[in-house]
Amino acid sequence: MTNIQGSVILVTGANGGLGAEFVRQGIALGATKIYATARTPRDWDDPRIVPLPLDVTSQDSVEAAAQSAADTSIVINNAGVSGTNRLLDASVEEVERLFRTNVFGALRVAKAFAPTLASQGGGALVDVHSVLSWFAIAGGYSASKAALWSITNSLRLELAPQGTLVVGAHLGYTDTPMTARLSVDKSDPADIVARIYEAVAADEYEALTDQVSRDVRSALSGPLSALYPSLR
Template sequence: MTAITDAVVLVTGANGGLGTEFVRQALARGAAKVYATARTPRSWDDERVVPLALDVTDQASVDASVQAAGDTTIVVNNAGIGGAAPLVETSVEDVEHVFATNVFGALRVAKSFAPTLGGNGGGALVDVHSVLSWLAIAGGYSASKAAFWSITNSLRLELAPQGTQVVGAHLGYTDTGMTADLDVDKADPADIVSAIWDAVEAGEHEVLADEVSRNVRSGLGAPLHALYPALAQG
């Protein structure tokens, strides 16, 4: 388990709906400092928040953030982009663009900050996935989240010897800018982030932050047509 009280937290994609909640709730739970990172960081009204420029697709930018935030004890790998769905109607270049942020950007952050976390006592790495890690209904985006989930599973084993808790967080549609144009039921970002922070503090390795992710996770052992009813037609 990893305490948030007195922790130094770094959040990628901190300007977005989930990112803002990660920052706000970390402070509410007693974090000593939060590095709020984004390509173009914004100002915050709490002196414990340190805005920090970070482009997860640029190794030099990630290296600079590691140097600036060497006291970090918890990293939240939250930055992500949408797009690239469906695959047959999307260029390979667009799929690569999504993977550059959602997969390789997240891996770049994890690899670069792993020595920092280990040197500061272990801490935690929180990787924000999606229910679409398990449900291939969003083309390249789903594929990117599935790849990120697999990477997290490997990192969990590789970082265990240095005492780093690696938490994979799964969630369904959540009311953020990324889903603004979707006419679907959406979870409150505050509820999602609260569930994730609870899991970190409880020492969990995975958190299913809403009913949708719990339902899909429980059905992974069923025949494919249970997840994809269209396959049972005809």
């Protein structure tokens, strides 16, 4: 079992709605220290929360963070950007921007912290995906999350020999600043993060955090026309 109590957690994208919830709940669950990272980290009114600059698109920044946070035992790859709906309407440069953060940024963090996690007895790596990893309705964003899902599956196998648990977290629309402009039903970030921490503590490989992610996951074994009615 992965112990959150007594752990040292690093959260990327800690300024965002989901990231801040990871920080708050991590402290409540007994983490001794949390590195709250962002390009421009905010101040936190708790000595256990350590603001740390981290730009996941910069190799130098990621390496510097890995050196500063060498006692980390749980890494939460939460940083991400949104954008583009139709691939045919977006420039290739815009899609590359999404992949730079959502895919290669997350991979860069995983690679830099893998030795750190090994030195802590294995620890855990959490990659925050999306139900859109499996559901291609958001163009370049869906494609980037699908790529991250695939990378997570590979990392799970590659990091298993060193005892590192790799958890892929999937969620639908959640009430954060990233989805503020959308008029849709949204989950409470507190519920989503609680489910992800539960998955980590139970050594689960996947965290299906809401009903929509469970429904889409189960639909993957069916015909594509059932998942995408427009193809009928």
